Amino acid sequence: AQKVTQAQTEISVVEKEDVTLDCVYETRDTTYYLFWYKQPPSGELVFLIRRNSFDEQNEISGRYSWNFQKSTSSFNFTITASQVVDSAVYFCALSETWRGATNKLIFGTGTLLAVQP
Amino acid sequence: NAGVTQTPKFQVLKTGQSMTLQCAQDMNHEYMSWYRQDPGMGLRLIHYSVGAGITDQGEVPNGYNVSRSTTEDFPLRLLSAAPSQTSVYFCASSLRRSGYEQYFGPGTRLTVT
Numbered sequence: 001a002q003k004v005t006q007a008q009t010e011i012s013v014v015e016k017e018d019v020t021l022d023c024v025y026e027t028r029d030t031t032y033y034l035f036w037y038k039q040p041p042s043g044e045l046v047f048l049i050r051r052n053s054f055d056e057q058n059e060i061s062g063r064y065s066w067n068f069q070k071s072t073s074s075f076n077f078t079i080t081a082s083q084v085v086d087s088a089v090y091f092c093a094l095s096e097t098w099r100g101a102t103n104k105l106i107f108g109t110g111t112l113l114a115v116q117p
Numbered sequence: 118n119a120g121v122t123q124t125p126k127f128q129v130l131k132t133g134q135s136m137t138l139q140c141a142q143d144m145n146h147e148y149m150s151w152y153r154q155d156p157g158m159g160l161r162l163i164h165y166s167v168g169a170g171i172t173d174q175g176e177v178p179n180g181y182n183v184s185r186s187t188t189e190d191f192p193l194r195l196l197s198a199a200p201s202q203t204s205v206y207f208c209a210s211s212l213r214r215s216g217y218e219q220y221f222g223p224g225t226r227l228t229v230t
């Protein structure tokens with residue numbers, strides 16, 4: 001079965017620390033997509049990144065970076081020099097093929113990141 | 118460009134009442150979907166649509182109906198509310214049916230008493 005595991009339920013860091021959020025996935029599909037979303041205390045879901053299964057290049061966007069490794073079925077997210085505004089729940093998600101479309105998202109249970117000043 | 122909008126933001130219903138959660142997007146997205154978010158269970162797909170006039174069930178469709186008469190709108194109807202439907206409901210849209218990121222609305226927090 002398709003599954004996304006975010007083993008870290010809560011992480012607390014002090015501002016300026018680097019932090020890595022882990023994501024491990026299981027899928028039978030050969031073509032699939034992985035995503036990260038941020039849910040701040042205000043409750044909305046903010047899209048951060050999409051990665052397809054054929055592109056294992058790491059990506060960096062400002063203080064954010066993502067490490068995709070098919071060999072270990074992992075798609076980890078690192079925040080460098082964390083800030084208080086990074087405090088949120090972060091969700092990793094996997095697209096699943098459902099009745100011919102691949103936009104059904106399987107979400108992990110999320111990691112609550114608390115950045116202390 | 119408002120993105121994905123949802124109304125209402127909060128709603129309290131009594132068991133057995135019906136209501137419609139509204140969702141609209143102004144990005145001309147083909148694909149729209151409804152998820153519910155429950156503590157410890159993440160988000161689960163209720164219904165989705167790959168275009169106007171085409172809808173299908175997700176993994177937790179019971180007790181909900183949808184329709185898609187226009188590209189922009191995708192309302193979710195609760196037929197007879199039950200306490201088990203207490204949840205936060207998110208509408209999402211993406212450009213195409215496969216492989217594109219989904220953009221989420223702000224959510225509707227529903228309580229059924």
